[in-house]
Amino acid sequence: MAEEVDIVVVGMGPGGEDAASRLAGAGLDVVAVESRLVGGECPYFACIPTKMMVRAADSLAEARRVPVLAGHSAVRPDWTPVADRVRDEATTDWNDDAAVRRFEATGGRLVRGTGRITAPGEVTVSGSAGTLVFRARRGIVLNPGSEPVIPPIDGLDGTPYWTNRDAVAATQLPDSLLVLGGGPVGLEFAQVFARFGASVAIVEMSDRLLRPTEPEAAAVLTEVLRGEGVDVRTGEGVDSVEHTGGRFRLRLNSGTAVAGERLLVATGRRTDLAALGVGAVGLDESARSVPVDERMRAADGVWAIGDVTGRGAFTHTSIYQSRIAAADILGLDAEAADYRAMPAVTFTDPEVATVGLTEERARAQGVDVRTACVDLPSAPRGWIHKAGNDGLVKLVADARRATLVGATVVAPLGGEVLGALAVAVHAEVPVETLRGMIYAYPTFHRTIEAALAALDV
Numbered sequence: 026m027a028e029e030v031d032i033v034v035v036g037m038g039p040g041g042e043d044a045a046s047r048l049a050g051a052g053l054d055v056v057a058v059e060s061r062l063v064g065g066e067c068p069y070f071a072c073i074p075t076k077m078m079v080r081a082a083d084s085l086a087e088a089r090r091v092p093v094l095a096g097h098s099a100v101r102p103d104w105t106p107v108a109d110r111v112r113d114e115a116t117t118d119w120n121d122d123a124a125v126r127r128f129e130a131t132g133g134r135l136v137r138g139t140g141r142i143t144a145p146g147e148v149t150v151s152g153s154a155g156t157l158v159f160r161a162r163r164g165i166v167l168n169p170g171s172e173p174v175i176p177p178i179d180g181l182d183g184t185p186y187w188t189n190r191d192a193v194a195a196t197q198l199p200d201s202l203l204v205l206g207g208g209p210v211g212l213e214f215a216q217v218f219a220r221f222g223a224s225v226a227i228v229e230m231s232d233r234l235l236r237p238t239e240p241e242a243a244a245v246l247t248e249v250l251r252g253e254g255v256d257v258r259t260g261e262g263v264d265s266v267e268h269t270g271g272r273f274r275l276r277l278n279s280g281t282a283v284a285g286e287r288l289l290v291a292t293g294r295r296t297d298l299a300a301l302g303v304g305a306v307g308l309d310e311s312a313r314s315v316p317v318d319e320r321m322r323a324a325d326g327v328w329a330i331g332d333v334t335g336r337g338a339f340t341h342t343s344i345y346q347s348r349i350a351a352a353d354i355l356g357l358d359a360e361a362a363d364y365r366a367m368p369a370v371t372f373t374d375p376e377v378a379t380v381g382l383t384e385e386r387a388r389a390q391g392v393d394v395r396t397a398c399v400d401l402p403s404a405p406r407g408w409i410h411k412a413g414n415d416g417l418v419k420l421v422a423d424a425r426r427a428t429l430v431g432a433t434v435v436a437p438l439g440g441e442v443l444g445a446l447a448v449a450v451h452a453e454v455p456v457e458t459l460r461g462m463i464y465a466y467p468t469f470h471r472t473i474e475a476a477l478a479a480l481d482v
């Protein structure tokens with residue numbers, strides 16, 4: 026017998042939790058289905074624990090800069106406080122009781138298990154309590170998130186490789202780490218483990234790190250990582266993997282090999298749409314993502330939010346979309362999603378912070394592009410900062426409209442500097458208005474003024 030409810034939310038990632046709470050709080054009868062932990066990847070295996078690791082690693086790097094700036098320092102890294110903090114503060118030992126209580130306080134009901142759309146308006150949940158069938162009167166919200174992609178490399182399957190979930194839970198520092206994939210996941214972990222003393226190699230098959238970002242940003246980061254002793258290999262694929270005697274050995278396309286104690290696979294994310302049963306509502310189960318309109322509608326009575334929509338795999342995307350989907354379901358005047366000023370920060374040191382279009386993407390969209398790029402060490406604050414001042418500010422402008430359509434900041438706390446540029450792109454602030462502002466001296470964000478001066482708009 027199917028149980029009738031108003032809403033079924035499948036997956037309680039950051040967006041699912043937010044949408045389910047909003048809808049239950051508005052008085053709807055909401056069932057939320059979660060197969061692992063309420064809160065999703067971000068608090069237990071991703072954003073929060075990794076940023077705690079980054080914070081710890083950055084403190085080591087800063088201490089190592091003392092000899093350049095302030096005398097002597099001796100740093101003896103210890104992984105124990107990091108592992109303890111991740112276990113006790115970030116994840117409460119991977120326990121979601123507090124999140125469950127928070128959700129249930131809104132009036133919603135949590136059902137543990139794996140949800141699947143089995144007919145229009147119907148979700149079947151398989152869990153430890155058996156099989157339950159729900160009919161959703163008002164709608165189904167899909168927030169299944171994403172799983173690590175494991176590439177089909179000869180020998181990889183069956184080895185004890187790490188994904189982000191294992192790396193976050195590491196209680197001991199490996200002596201060496203091989204990182205497959207030079208995207209945000211690979212780079213944040215690579216720098217953390219290297220700063221704690223592991224010998225780290227990154228193997229990235231495309232011609233540069235952080236492929237979707239500006240090449241200038243990738244170049245700075247590559248140089249910084251190499252300067253810290255990380256073996257960065259771009260344009261390199263892996264032919265085969267061996268794991269013997271407790272060590273991994275990767276044979277690379279170039280004929281060379283790299284070896285290490287641990288292997289982190291950080292080659293992107295995927296969602297199994299067939300397992301989610303989206304074919305039952307007419308969606309393509311073999312697609313990489315669920316296409317949604319500007320109000321997150323994926324099909325009649327189905328909304329999708331988060332990584333599964335392919336609009337930027339970030340927690341802020343998921344929560345932004347949940348707000349819109351919940352408003353639409355409640356029949357409120359929902360804003361239409363607008364991704365022009367999508368921000369992203371990779372929390373390496375320096376941080377790589379981006380908003381809007383890169384130069385390459387703006388050109389591909391036919392924008393009349395003008396760019397300017399200012400190196401941080403040549404700006405007053407960068408020069409003062411000295412050790413650890415690698416970075417730049419790059420602006421991408423639309424000359425016809427005389428506004429910024431994109432920007433990249435590579436800087437210490439570059440994500441904070443990005444705030445001003447995100448406003449500029451989002452609100453289409455005229456370049457002349459930006460030039461007329463007063464930028465506090467000598468801040469990192471004042472480098473924006475120098476970049477604006479160099480912009481031919």
Ligand SMILES: Cc1cc2nc3c(=O)[nH]c(=O)nc-3n(C[C@H](O)[C@H](O)[C@H](O)COP(=O)(O)OP(=O)(O)OC[C@H]3O[C@@H](n4cnc5c(N)ncnc54)[C@H](O)[C@@H]3O)c2cc1C
Binds near residue numbers: 075332
């Ligand atoms: C290492 C790492 C670091 C990251 N750092 C950042 C960062 O600093 N900032 C940032 O913005 N983003 C970061 N991200 C991305 C961020 O974690 C995700 O974009 C974010 O979690 C949003 O995902 P989501 O809402 O789509 O769902 P997820 O967080 O992936 O959660 C989906 C939930 O749905 C559940 N689920 C899936 N299928 C079913 C089903 N059929 N039935 C029931 N339950 C199901 C899963 O168990 C999971 O709990 C990071 C990602 C990684 C891997």
Ligand SMILES: NC(=O)c1ccc[n+]([C@@H]2O[C@H](COP(=O)([O-])OP(=O)(O)OC[C@H]3O[C@@H](n4cnc5c(N)ncnc54)[C@H](O)[C@@H]3O)[C@@H](O)[C@H]2O)c1
Binds near residue numbers: 176206261
């Ligand atoms: N700070 C943040 O906001 C943050 C941090 C981590 C992750 N994330 C999100 O999570 C998503 C996933 O991150 P990711 O780094 O896993 O994926 P990604 O897709 O961004 O990067 C994966 C990289 O692996 C490379 N690659 C793929 N197959 C390979 C192979 N066989 N050999 C060598 N290299 C290979 C790709 O060329 C790519 O550069 C990101 O898109 C991002 O949105 C965000």
